[in-house]
Amino acid sequence: MTAPAPAPRTIVVVAPDSFKGSCTSSQAARAMAGGLRAALGAETVVRELPLADGGEGTLDALVAAWGGSIHEVATRDALGRPRTGRIGIGVRGAAASDPLRAIVEAADANGLPAVADLPPRPLDADSAGVGVLVRAALGAGAGELLLGIGGSATSDGGTGMLRELGVRFLDRRGDEIAPGARGLAALHEIDATGLDPRAAALRWRIACDVDHPLTGPRGAAAVFGPQKGADAAEVAAIDAGLGRLADAFAALAGVDAAELRARAGLGAAGGLALGPAALLGAELLPGSALVADAVGLRAALADADLVVTGEGRFDASSLDGKVVSRLLAETAGRAPVVVIAGALGITAAESRAAGVAAAFTIADGPASLARLQTDAESLIEDAAARVGGLFATARSAGRAGRAPGAAAQPQTSNT
Incomplete structure (x- = not known):
C-alpha cells in the first residue's frame, strides 16, 4: 500500500508594526513567532518580517x-x-x-511616546528636534534623505523642523511666531532666504504613514489631533492654522494652496511634510509600501498559508496606508490576515469588510495600560498561540471534509 503523502508544511508570515510605547516591531515579530510555533509545531515555517509605516521602526527596518x-x-x-x-x-x-x-525617523525626536509622561500640550508640541536630526544628516554629507514621519506628537506643519534649517515664520510685525501650532494663527509671511543651501539641494523623500490631506474633516487636526490630546477648540485652531500655513507656503512657492491642503499624505505627522513638499519638491511615499518593498514582503507572502500582523491600536486609521492595509493589499485574499493589537477601535464587521480574518487584543482579562505595556511581549506571544490554535483547528476541520475556511473567520475578540 502506498503511504499517504505527508501534509504540506504550514507557512506563516509574521509581519507586525511596532506596539508604540511597548515593544518594537522586531520584538513583536519574535513574540508572535514563538506563540505560533508553540501552537502549530516546530515544523511550521514562520517567516519574521518586522514592518513599519514611516513611524517607529522605519529606521531599523530600512538600515537592516x-x-x-x-x-x-x-x-x-x-x-x-x-x-x-x-x-x-x-x-x-x-x-x-x-x-x-x-534615513531619519522623525518620531525619534517628535514622537508621541516620548512625551507621554506629561499632560498633553497639542498646541505647543514642536518639530524642532526633527530639524536637528536633518541637520546632522546634512553634516554627514547626505545628498538624499528618507524621512519617515509617523507617530508624531506635533501639529505644527513642520515649522519647527524648518526653523532649524534656517526658515523664518513671521507675524505682521516681522517677529517670529510662537513655536508649535499655537503660533500659526499669527503667521503672515515665510522668509526662506536663510534656508540651509544643503537642505535646498537635498533630494527629499518622505515616507508617510497615512494618506490623509492636510486640512478638513479627514485632515491632520480632525483625525489625529484628539490622539495628541487636542480638544474640539484646539482641533479647530490647529486646522485653521495649518490652512493658513498652506496659504503662506503656496504664496512663497507659487503653487496652488487648495491643492496643498488636499494633497494625500500631507496630513501625516501634523503636516510635517508640508514645507519640503511645497518648497523643496519632496516626494511623498506610502511608508508601509516603502518598507515592504525593502524587506521583500511580496516574495515572502507568495506561498503563505497565514499572515499575522499587529500594532498598538487597530482602528479605522490602520486601513489608511498603515501596515495592516499594506498586508491586505499584498495578500489580495490569498491567505487570511489576522491582527493582534494592544487595543481595538474597530468592530468585527468592520474588520471583515476590510478583509481582515480576525482581530484580537493582547489583554487576557481586565488589565491596566501599564501592565499591557510592561508585559507586551509575553501577552503578544500568548495571543499568537491562541491564533495558532484556532488556525490549526480550522485546517483540521477542512481536511476532515468541512468547507475550507468554515472555521477560519472567528469574531473579533477582546480577550
Missing part, C-alpha cells in the same frame, strides 16, 4: 534591508527636553554613483 550604520544624535523631544535620536548614514543606493543616503 539596505545597509549602512546608525549614529546617535543629541536632539530635543516635542516639548523641548533633551533627547537622544538616531540617524542612518551610508545607506547604499541602486548604483555606486547615487548620492549618500540618510
Whole structure:
C-alpha cells in the first residue's frame, strides 16, 4: 500500500508594526513567532518580517534591508527636553554613483511616546528636534534623505523642523511666531532666504504613514489631533492654522494652496511634510509600501498559508496606508490576515469588510495600560498561540471534509 503523502508544511508570515510605547516591531515579530510555533509545531515555517509605516521602526527596518550604520544624535523631544535620536548614514543606493543616503525617523525626536509622561500640550508640541536630526544628516554629507514621519506628537506643519534649517515664520510685525501650532494663527509671511543651501539641494523623500490631506474633516487636526490630546477648540485652531500655513507656503512657492491642503499624505505627522513638499519638491511615499518593498514582503507572502500582523491600536486609521492595509493589499485574499493589537477601535464587521480574518487584543482579562505595556511581549506571544490554535483547528476541520475556511473567520475578540 502506498503511504499517504505527508501534509504540506504550514507557512506563516509574521509581519507586525511596532506596539508604540511597548515593544518594537522586531520584538513583536519574535513574540508572535514563538506563540505560533508553540501552537502549530516546530515544523511550521514562520517567516519574521518586522514592518513599519514611516513611524517607529522605519529606521531599523530600512538600515537592516539596505545597509549602512546608525549614529546617535543629541536632539530635543516635542516639548523641548533633551533627547537622544538616531540617524542612518551610508545607506547604499541602486548604483555606486547615487548620492549618500540618510534615513531619519522623525518620531525619534517628535514622537508621541516620548512625551507621554506629561499632560498633553497639542498646541505647543514642536518639530524642532526633527530639524536637528536633518541637520546632522546634512553634516554627514547626505545628498538624499528618507524621512519617515509617523507617530508624531506635533501639529505644527513642520515649522519647527524648518526653523532649524534656517526658515523664518513671521507675524505682521516681522517677529517670529510662537513655536508649535499655537503660533500659526499669527503667521503672515515665510522668509526662506536663510534656508540651509544643503537642505535646498537635498533630494527629499518622505515616507508617510497615512494618506490623509492636510486640512478638513479627514485632515491632520480632525483625525489625529484628539490622539495628541487636542480638544474640539484646539482641533479647530490647529486646522485653521495649518490652512493658513498652506496659504503662506503656496504664496512663497507659487503653487496652488487648495491643492496643498488636499494633497494625500500631507496630513501625516501634523503636516510635517508640508514645507519640503511645497518648497523643496519632496516626494511623498506610502511608508508601509516603502518598507515592504525593502524587506521583500511580496516574495515572502507568495506561498503563505497565514499572515499575522499587529500594532498598538487597530482602528479605522490602520486601513489608511498603515501596515495592516499594506498586508491586505499584498495578500489580495490569498491567505487570511489576522491582527493582534494592544487595543481595538474597530468592530468585527468592520474588520471583515476590510478583509481582515480576525482581530484580537493582547489583554487576557481586565488589565491596566501599564501592565499591557510592561508585559507586551509575553501577552503578544500568548495571543499568537491562541491564533495558532484556532488556525490549526480550522485546517483540521477542512481536511476532515468541512468547507475550507468554515472555521477560519472567528469574531473579533477582546480577550
